[in-house]
Amino acid sequence: MNYTPNYNSSNHKIRYTNEYNPATYPLDELLITGTEINYLFICPTKLWYFAKGITMEQESEWVDLGRFLHEQRYANEEKEVQVGRIKIDFIRRGDVIEIHEVKLGRSMEKAHEMQALYYLYYLKRLGIKAKAVLHYPKLNETKEVTLDGRENEIKAAIEDVERIKSLPVPPKPVKSKKCLKCAYYELCWI
Amino acid sequence: MRKRSITLLSDGTLFRRENTLYFENERGRKPLAVEGIYDIYVYGHVSITSQALHFLAQKGIAVHFFNHYGYYDGSFYPRESLNSGDLVIRQAEHYLDRERRLELAKLFVRGSALNMERNLRRWKVADGFSELLEELFEELEDACKITEVMNVEARIRGEYYARWDGHLPDRFKIVKRTRRPPENEMNALISFLNSRLYATIVSELYNTQLVPTVSYLHEPGERRFSLALDLSEIFKPAIVDRLATRLATKRMLSKGHFREELNGVLLTKEGMKKVLSEYEKELAKSVKHPALGRNVTKKRLIRLEAYKLIKHLVGIRGYEPLVAWF
Numbered sequence: 040m041n042y043t044p045n046y047n048s049s050n051h052k053i054r055y056t057n058e059y060n061p062a063t064y065p066l067d068e069l070l071i072t073g074t075e076i077n078y079l080f081i082c083p084t085k086l087w088y089f090a091k092g093i094t095m096e097q098e099s100e101w102v103d104l105g106r107f108l109h110e111q112r113y114a115n116e117e118k119e120v121q122v123g124r125i126k127i128d129f130i131r132r133g134d135v136i137e138i139h140e141v142k143l144g145r146s147m148e149k150a151h152e153m154q155a156l157y158y159l160y161y162l163k164r165l166g167i168k169a170k171a172v173l174h175y176p177k178l179n180e181t182k183e184v185t186l187d188g189r190e191n192e193i194k195a196a197i198e199d200v201e202r203i204k205s206l207p208v209p210p211k212p213v214k215s216k217k218c219l220k221c222a223y224y225e226l227c228w229i
Numbered sequence: 230m231r232k233r234s235i236t237l238l239s240d241g242t243l244f245r246r247e248n249t250l251y252f253e254n255e256r257g258r259k260p261l262a263v264e265g266i267y268d269i270y271v272y273g274h275v276s277i278t279s280q281a282l283h284f285l286a287q288k289g290i291a292v293h294f295f296n297h298y299g300y301y302d303g304s305f306y307p308r309e310s311l312n313s314g315d316l317v318i319r320q321a322e323h324y325l326d327r328e329r330r331l332e333l334a335k336l337f338v339r340g341s342a343l344n345m346e347r348n349l350r351r352w353k354v355a356d357g358f359s360e361l362l363e364e365l366f367e368e369l370e371d372a373c374k375i376t377e378v379m380n381v382e383a384r385i386r387g388e389y390y391a392r393w394d395g396h397l398p399d400r401f402k403i404v405k406r407t408r409r410p411p412e413n414e415m416n417a418l419i420s421f422l423n424s425r426l427y428a429t430i431v432s433e434l435y436n437t438q439l440v441p442t443v444s445y446l447h448e449p450g451e452r453r454f455s456l457a458l459d460l461s462e463i464f465k466p467a468i469v470d471r472l473a474t475r476l477a478t479k480r481m482l483s484k485g486h487f488r489e490e491l492n493g494v495l496l497t498k499e500g501m502k503k504v505l506s507e508y509e510k511e512l513a514k515s516v517k518h519p520a521l522g523r524n525v526t527k528k529r530l531i532r533l534e535a536y537k538l539i540k541h542l543v544g545i546r547g548y549e550p551l552v553a554w555f
Contacts, residue, residue, distance in 0.1 A: 092313030093438050093539065097289075208545050226536045228521055 069161050073125050075200050076157040076193075080150035085223050086200065087209035099222035101143065109141045112176045125161050128174075136162070136169040143177060146217070152184055153196055159186040160193045232267035234432075236505055238498065240274040245284045266290050268432040270425070272299065272501060291435050293428035298495050301424040303453075304431055313438040319542040320443045331378065333445035333541070333548065335369055337462045338382045340550020342366070344466035345389040347553050352396035352474065361388055378446065382462075393470070401477035412493025415477060418504065421496055422469040423461070425508055430457040430464065433531045439539060460534055467553040468527060472511050476504065516555040 078086035088094070096102045109118075109128060116129035116139070131137040138158050142151050155171035162169045163186060171184040186193075203210060212218070212227040221227075237243070241254030250261045263284065269292045277292070285292060286307035294302040323329040342362055349355035362385070369381045394402050401415045431454050434441040444455035446462065476482050486500030496504060512528035525533065534551055541548035 091315045091543075092311075093316060093543075094311065094313075097311070097436070208543060225521060225525075225533055226539070229533050229536050229540070 069164060069197070070124055071157075071197060071200050071204075073127075073154045073157055075204075076196055077147075077150045077154040079196055079200050079203070080153050081147055081217065082212070082221070082223075083203050083210040084212040084227060085221065086203055087206060088223060088226065090200075090204045093226070095222035095226060101220060102222070105141070105143050108143065108176055113139075113141060113174075122162065122165070125158055127158060136167060138162070138169050138171045139174055140171065141174045141176065143175075145175060145178065145180075152182075153193065155184040156186060156189055156193045157196070159184070160190065232265055234268050234270060234429075234509070235261065235266055236270045236272065236509070237275055238272045238502055238505070242276045242278070243269075243281045244278040245280040248284075250281060250284060263288050263290070268293065268435075270428060270505075271295065272505075289435075291432050293431065295424060295428075299421045299424065299501055301428055304428065306431070306435060309435075311436070311438045316438045316539065316542060317440055317443075319544075320440055323542055324443055324445060324449065330445050331373065331375070333459075334375055334378045335372070336548055336550055337446045337459050338369060338378055338385070339366065340552065341382070341462040341466060342385045342389075343550070343552045344463060345385065345470075348466050348470055348474075349389065349392050351471075352393070354392045354395040356392065358388060358392060375446070375448075382446075389466075393474075396474065397477055414482070414487050414494055415473065417487060417494045417496055418473045418476065418482070419469065421501070421504060422473055422508060423465060425505070426464055426469050427454075427457055427461055429512070429528065430460050430531055433528075433535055434460075436532070437535045437539065439535055460531065460538075463534060463550050464531060467530075467551065468511065472507060476507060481507070519554065 075086060075090060078089055113129055116131070118129045120127045120130050120138075127138045128140045130139065138155070140151060140155055140158075151173050155173060159169055159171055173182040173184060175181070214228070218224050218227065237252065239254055239256075241252055243250065243252050245251070248263075250263045250266075252259050252261055266288070268290055269285075271292060271294045282292075282305060285305065289307055289310050291307060292305040294304065296302045323333060342365070346355065346358055346362060349358050365381055365385055369378065372378045372381060390403055394404055397403065397415065401418075402413070403415045403419070431441060434454065434457055439456060441454040441456045443449050444459045447455040447458040449455050482500065482503065486497055486503060487494050488497050489495075513526055515524040515526045516530075517523070518525045518530075518533075521533075530551060537546075537548050540546045
């Protein structure tokens, strides 16, 4: 299953300008990834580095663990479904399409929720009605997420991501508990 | 689950069967857990199958080859998996802009010199070195060509070697007062370790988004991964020189660890084994990092240096070379 949205090529170059202008940002085409939305709610500094290709995920045992859990626990699902710019952990098809995201723990719940919301918003733009389910296999819990009444929240998040990505240098990191497990810890604080 | 470096000193074959990597020789067949390998250093006569190389490439594992004399030959450097177009542009920009290139080149020389100074103090042979550095650093600041920077660097190094010898036992002087060919035990040891350090740095750079061929003090393309040469200026005194000195003064190496050949003195297989095992131990030692507030291995310090360089290039924070505080 592989949808590719039809980009309007004349709009396309706007993405590459350095200055972010909300008036010209083409909200009719969504070019950011779920991970970027997720990182916005974890740490803007991390988002900036990630968006510039300065990635550290290859260093993270947490990322490995997540991948492992996903592969083991959901072995029979239709996995890693790419739709344009977004990549969904797995989907189930029923009356409406269900998109499923697998997460390790609840500590970043807001980020997980916004990522799922972004997927729903993205699919809605393509005319696909869907609902989202977050899986916490370690906690044996699931959580449903719907887009109803939350479109503005996700639109604001998209604009925030674009604004941060357009900064010439990353936002100053803020030290917190989550830094301790972050793969970017050394890069930020060295 | 920290990944580790593998050193192959014995002869044999490296091959892949299904999804396992094996090293086989007359002593048997040994499976190598590929997920746990960071990089591989090959000193022995090793045959590698293309299937093994495909597998290593897929896992992003670099393989470094050393010749009969223990000198670096080259690396199997798998296709880059970490790319940042943005960073590449900034790396090139800092090379092309004369001022910016000079700034970085001087920082490498400064860092290197300060690490030399630390060593000499530690060995209690620093007489006059600090005062000399002050003068030479002034000259360094005024330099407006890379060749001038190189020149200052060479003079600092000369002064350093002259004093370093004062701390070494007679058998391990760098500049031997005999009319033999210039090659001697200490030179052999330092060159051997420098080769190994260079390969270690290449591996670290492979695991960052930095392009290893764009360098500042050394001319890009002078050798293939010239950025590793830039960084090795910092780490040669901080790691290699200290280790070589320890091996010499603590009598950990004997005559039997060296052999004489037509083109000078070389380490024997046993000597290499000893030195490499000490090198691995040294890099695995951890020190408390003042900025990070956690323990990091000495090997990790190389990676951190790469991160500092990235931050300099991106414009987040000016590069300050590591000066060994440990």
